[in-house]
Amino acid sequence: MVPFKFIHTADLHLDSQFKGISGVSDDIRSFLRESTFASLDRLMQLAVSEQVDFIVISGDVYDAQDSSLQAQLRFHEALDRFGEHGIGVYIIHGNHDPLDSPRMKTGKREHVHVFGPEFEQVTLLRRKDQKPAAVIGGISYPTAKVTENTSLRFRRSREESLFHIALLHANVDGDPAHETYSPCTRQDLIHSGYDYWALGHIHKRQILNELPYIVYPGNIQGRSIRETGAKGCYVVQVNEDGKADLMFHELDTVRWFQEEIPIDSMEGEEAFQVQVEDRMQQIRSECQGKMSIVRFVITGRGSLHEKLEEGRIAEELLHELHRKAVRSAAEPSGFEGLVWVESFHVRSGPWIDRNALLLEDSFLGELLRYGQHAREDEKSRSEVFRKALYPLMANRELSRLLNEAADEERNEWLQRAEEMAILLLSSHEEGGGGKIDED
Ligand SMILES: [Mn+2]
Structure with a gap:
């Protein structure tokens, strides 16, 4: 197996409104409004300095279905920056930004792949020598409410020897604090044969399993008192034996x-x-x-x-x-x-x-x-x-x-x-x- 490195992030919720906070001055209000974008900038800098081969985003790029034009422009700008550095971006959409909502189009960008509503797999090449490094499987939400257990559609590809990464926006084991979209169990994911489940949806960072890895990186910026503590993403280094090492990096401002x-x-x-x-x-x-x-x-x-x-x-x-x-x-x-x-x-x-x-x-x-x-x-x-x-x-x-x-x-x-x-x-x-x- 060829070693490679990637970033797993999810739930960017760009342009969150911070509605729950009152009494702040205009300065502070605009600093808060800017924070999700500032975290996105830090994500970009991290990807460049860590020289990752690619980045996966497991849903909820935008905060609301009617996301602002500003959020879209800033996200596209980030995508271009990743492109300039030869970093591939793999995206699924979640319940906050399903495929049927406006402004979801990412335009034609060679280095960006957005998964559709049906399960599909892509093989990815390592940045420095274009050797096949991993297979990524993913499914986007076609609409806001997905109640099917879509994890059951994931199958290992024929490229058996490659590291398999699954992108899914889902509630594993029915976390009662979040809507039970795309409900599935830890066992479903373990039995799939995938090596790394790159999840999104639950904003609390957690590693549910290690062999295979089942990971929620949490969101990149806390948005309310229910989202306390450090927020960021994982840098994942996969070595020759297919073993993954995870390192958490803070991104919040x-x-x-x-x-x-x-x-x-x-x-x-x-x-x-x-x-x-x-x-x-x-x-x-x-x-x-x-x-x-x-x-x-x-x-x-x-x-x-x-x-x-x-x-x-x-x-x-x-x-x-x-x-x-x-x-x-x-x-x-x-x-x-x-x-x-x-x-x-x-x-x-x-x-x-x-x-x-x-x-x-x-x-x-x-x-x-x-x-x-x-x-x-x-x-x-x-x-x-x-x-x-x-x-x-x-x-x-x-x-x-x-x-x-x-x-x-x-x-x-x-x-x-x-x-x-x-x-x-x-x-x-x-x-x-x-x-x-x-x-
Ligand atoms: Mn979310």
Whole structure:
């Protein structure tokens, strides 16, 4: 087998809108809008510096079916750059950019191959000597919703001795966090006889299997708080024995974080503020040269909870941090090391022994047991929600949003409601109900 090197990337989602983020200045907004393109530029530089033979893109090049003209032009520019360096590009389309959506045409480019809606295979030649190096099989989504297990169509070619790479945009083993398009199992892929499954669709980077390789490289730029951590692609080196070595490379220019701040042993507002600023400093040094966006989740139980619940501390601190961030973004190279606090989520509770309250023969004890049960039992949860949200359901938009909420989110609301009830009721009850003695 001739050794060769390639890049596996997927889910570029060019021109993502970053709709979930508010309060940013125009400068920051345009920096965010530019980030998917900046990651594409870094992908290009990486391909050139690593001297890869080719690159495979496993679907979702564009973010939306009606992708912008800008996204298309920037992608075509990147394709041309790959061509100038003799790097072949192999593309499948996914559920965000199926073949039937506008602007999907890549034009005539010798070095670019876009797979059609039917399974096909191409043999590829190594860049430096044009020796056959690998076979790539792939299928694009003809329309946005592919419910067939298309992985079963992959067959090894007659060029038995070559390394076989499969390009598929699919949900392997039914990841519930993503739409189950092109559903298949790990076993389906292992039995196919292919050496490397270059997958796309799930944005979380993961290697599901090593012999053969079954790989999600994740997206190249996180787009929301659900996509935290480093984002990038894999450089894959295949040696003479057909063994693959994977190396992850970061490509993101904006990185998302979710950080917990426990308040258990926190004395006052200043301690909270110091904790927040320390974390921001840590993130800044971890992400040099990048912008970061962080959501702080306040957890634990402590005396500070009551004030946090009231909202003023976090609101004022957020306002101040945003003011500083906007100011430093306006300076030259101001986005490097910029940390934008997306929000503070209060998930803490008052300084109270909840377990003791749960056992108590009181109204509050009863209420907590009721909440606990609703969180554990699906039937009673929907009953609680049906009754509690009834007045809001007449509003179409509200009822749509409420119905969309996942069980996890509903449980979080219940938990918040309980903490609020503890706060409101315990201060009016005789004896304070389960309050921890201060000593
Ligand atoms: Mn995607």
